[in-house]
Amino acid sequence: EEFTVGAELPLTGTLARVGSGMQEGVMVAAEVFNKTNGKHKIKIITIDDESAPAKAVAAVEKLASQGAVAITGGYGSNNISPASDAANKLGLVYITSGGVDDSLVNSGRKNFFRINNTAGYEKAVQGLLADMGVKSVSIVFSTKEATSDLANSVQKVLTAKGVKAVTHSFDPAITDFKPIINKIKLQDKSEAILMVGYENDYVGILRAARVLKPSVKAMIGVWSLATPKMASEFPDLMPNVYGTALLPFPAHFDTADGKAFAEAYKALYKKEPDYLGQFGYVQSMLLFEAIARAADKGTVKKGGVAEELRRTDRDTLIGRVQFGANGDNPNFVHRMGQHQGKNIVIVWPKETATGSMVYPGLPW
């Protein structure tokens, strides 16, 4: 039996870059699923939501009208929120890894599932800082919602632990970070800088830091930073920088699932998989499996997909995934990686570490 799954993703507009990354994961998941699951087939229809809420809603509705049994995708909490509402109204499951805002899981959406969350990022960052034993941190973060949420909660926890944490929020439009870094250098005099932003922000901050050379011991970021792509594009900026990472680089996949993913990814896109692809892959694979199980029970049209998803408990590329009553994945904990040479080494948590961290360690 063939099922249509809708992918609502930003392929143009401000979120185009992350959206297309996730889309790759979704496509790989379908490819792998169709190869390995003999019984059912999944067909993906992708609609570009143009990074805009109203179009995300329309996309979901269009996917529903084209017979989609569930939605995978979505980026940015402001798009995910109305889009998942629309899916909810249509009785469709909506699964994502593109929004970490807590309000997404706190407002009673019944068919909403998410494999990652702020808490998981926060734990990883804090774990790393604790391992380093730093006593003072400057947190530089974008005023966008996901970034400010994460930055504020990290600050709260650090302060509670007696670590001095100073925050510097910046408008996303900012391009010159030297004044901020100079403040850190001359006023904060922190031991580490935590950057919570996006790729362009990281590049700007790291450049400014490389010019001003504040006397910190570590530069730490979150998503989109500890990636092979960043290492190859900015060889001068990345050495020793930390960021959240699912896998080391060069990646070695131990599990069968992982190997299947990596192989299909390389075949389809002729490049090394990145974390966006992995998240997209995991969320979609879990969804496809749930659909398959529901199909076996004949409940696909009767809310069976959500039910099956709620029963999920499985090890994935991002660790063990289960869903709570609100659709969130309580197990989610990210890992921290560090650029070392051309490689990315997982340095936290200890259990999955592939090497030890270089600390103090800076790009310059």
Next chain:
Amino acid sequence: MLELNNLSVRFGGLTAVNAVTLAVGTHDVVGLVGPNGAGKTTLFNAISGLVRPTGGTIRFDRQDVIRTPIYRRARLGIGRTFQIPQPMHELTVRENLVVAQRFGTGKIDDDKIDEILEFTSLADKAHRDAATELALTELKALEVAKALATTPKLLLLDEVLAGLETSGKRRFMGMLKEMHERFGVGIVIIEHDIETINSLCQRVVVLNFGQLIADGTPEAVFNDPEVIRSYTGAAHA
């Protein structure tokens, strides 16, 4: 009706109007003459509110109007024309008059508008686009028509006759005289054509370098050696 006291206007280092004191009564037809750049237009601008004087007072109908906004001075009864015609864009000739009448007087009187159109020979051009479809002299006629439509008590005319052919000039002057007699409108008219001034005005004032250098009957003024030297070059009248 209009009293200027020590009125001055400066643009940066240039004093365009220099301590002018002048009174114009309800029944006056005053000719305002002077060399090019003497400050005549600037004086009109100050009276109608388009430039802010740097000193002195302006009283209209015994009321201090120096801080009164342009539109309210118009409603008080100061009507003016522009030397470089400024038709209201995007409107037809007739609409120009309707707006002037409606906002200048508060009411609409179609017959009056027809009368003015007739008066200024614009009747057959009433539906042309005022800004783009008129010749220069027609634009000047429109200037006068607009000012009339606001039913002014004082009419400031800035070279509206310049460029008119002799017959047109005569007709226009007849019209001004009639208006003056019929409605009791006070008129100040800027004109470089001395015959026109002679036949229209009982009183002439002369500006030179912003200063009032003569004020009197045309005969007296145009024989004033100072005026001859700076302005006319020869005795007239």
Next chain:
Amino acid sequence: MLELDQVRAGYGAINVLWDVSLKAEAGKLTTIIGPNGAGKTTLLRAIMGLVPVTAGEIRLNGERLNGTPTWEMADHSIAMIPEGRMVFRDMSVEENLIMGAFHKSHRQHVKRRLEEAYEMFPRLRERRTQLAGSLSGGEAQMLAMARGLMSDPRLLIIDEPSLGLAPLIVNELFEILERLKAGGRTIVLVEQNTERAVAVADHVYLMQSGRVALSQSASEVKLQHLHDLYFAR
């Protein structure tokens, strides 16, 4: 020198000139007079290519001129002095004058011609750096005149140069016209001041409602007769 043959021109739907034919001889001053709205300005604009000619032909020394873009008139050493409204408002007086000598062949003479222009209208020298847009009406008129002379044209087309000028300056203006004529220039003059226009002219055309109503050599013209014609509209 300049010849118009059955020219028709106008503004889109409104046709203004009806089969106008006239001639301006080399080295002579030809004046065109006529009541308001007769189409004099339109005629001059048509010669310069600012108004499209819909029928007929304009010739310069026997060569067809209509269809030539306005900006190529300078190549033929033709200049027009439009009314004072057509100055470059956002540029200074001096820059306005300099623009008059834009054509490549005149650029090296700018300095001298500027001096001549200021000599002609001392008022402009006083206002050198002022923006043309803030000039008084008469000053702008002087500027337009002086600017037109910057290119030392062989054929000069002038539209109501005395408009808005004080009497003293008007006298000077006509003296200038005399001088220009004496210098061998061909001039086409549109002027409302009939008396003085006829006095400097060699040949007079009277236009009425877009047509040529009279063509006479200036010496034959009787002013009274002209005025009667005006009224016979």
Next chain:
Amino acid sequence: MTELILQALYSGLLQGGSYALIALGLALVFGTMRVINLAHGELVLLAAYIAYSVESGLGLNPAWAIPIALLVVSATSAGVYWIVSRIKQDREINSLILTFGIGVILTNLILLIWKADVRSTSSSWLQEAFVVGPLYSMRSELIFFVVSLLLMGGLWWWLSRSWYGRALRAVSSNRDAAKLMGIAPGRTELVSFIVAGMLAGFAGVALYSYGVIQPAYGGALTVKAFIITVLAGVGSIPGVLIGAVLLGVAEALTVTLASSALQELAGMTLFLLVLFVMPNGLMGATRRRG
């Protein structure tokens, strides 16, 4: 504290130079044609991506991209003019949507050609710190600051002193009168677009060498450029420099003395304040009335 403020002033100055460079082409076209080229940001971006291609594809220093960028962008800009000149009426307002449409086309072409990833130079030479006493900057920032000053000086000279520049201003001031002077308006306007394209070319390569680019960035660039143009006063080149530096310094000082979240707020407030005091911009002339 002094050290902080000094650095803020210095950063602001350099940032201002960068803003000015981005604004220059827009200011030129706006000043000479009263056309707001909403595709200007995309033209800058196009040059930046060309620099990226030259660096990543050919392995050359991005500065080598300048000739190609100038060529491609000024040709594109000429294309924009060709379309703009086809507008028959209400050019001021219709050119808005026209250039907006062209901007949309360019953005999507860039997206199709270069994908959505963020790009920036990887040359270490350009990114190296340049330190004078307590003042720090990136080498490329300083280089392009100087380039930007030179271009501004050149443009200023060209507009105010050269025949072509005068012709441009004459056309914008009174089209018919300009024709009478022997100026072909279409040709001069084309030149103004081509020069604006070249300026955008420089700006793009500069941007790539010290900033981060992505395909959706064009709109933000246009807005910044436009704000500075207006702040400057129509067509004033010194105004562009003063306005841009004022903005850059105000932003940097806000970050230093208050919060970086308020940087944009400070910029906008400054913009409004200047306009309230000087409704025609820093260097704009007031017009005669009556």
Next chain:
Amino acid sequence: MQRWQTWAMLPACGAVPMLLGADNYIMSLIVAAMVIGCVALSWALLGNLGGMVSFGHSAFFGVGAYVSAIVTVKLGVPVLAGIALGGIGALLASVVMLPVLRLRGPYFALAILAYAHIFRILATEWTSLTGGSGGIANIPGLPTILGYDMSGKTGAYLTILTIVLAFALAYRAIRASHYGTALRAMHDSEDATRVVGVNSTLLKGLMLMVSAFMAGVAGAFNAHYINFLEPDYAFNGLWVTLPIVAAIFGGYRTIAGPVVGALVVYLLDQLVFKTLIPTGHQLVLGGLLVAMIIFSPTGLLALLRRKDHA
């Protein structure tokens, strides 16, 4: 537009939900297009009557949305009253902007844009009131009126249709009055209108307020329709660029033009171009805009009318 066409539009509007009401997707496109059309109408009103080109209508849209969301969520004000208050909030915001009326042309356009940026930053930073960058979730939807649940697509359509029609009528009434004529005259000849007694500053100020109110109501409606709000979204530049495109495309000098333009541009883009080229479809849209300006600079309606006559 001829009279019969105006009347023919009404049943056509009514027929939309009957024919398409079942298709959620189409209906949501239409509603989204109408929201843009409403802002476009308000933008065109300001441009046509006030002679002002604004680049900052997103300010009014956003303020309207926020005011309505806050009063309904925090104070429990009924949704319809909230929408009206949203309009009034935007109107008040425009009062703060009155000083910019001194500015002309692009100066005005950008000053308004600066306000839009400022409001966006305020909405981000004033966390206690606006929820900061996280925004406001679970904004109540449209209520039940006369037993009919308006929160569905058809209900939303009817609501926005009513709003747009009411605004269009108001617009037409203003334009036909003497004030409309005077306003038209003011654009390029402000001094000329003043010296005949027109208080142009007041008139322009009023138009700014009317326009702000309209955009504010559109924003408020949208907030209750999407049920979610955050600063980047509420004050997004798209809330002004799309309406400008729609208005000029349809013909910004007409009343129906902006709305028709919004529907045509949005639906064509989403239904046709997007199907043809899923990710690069804006390319086609851009091309369409360019072609439109060159071949029919007065807008789509003028183009249709010309065809009518031919």
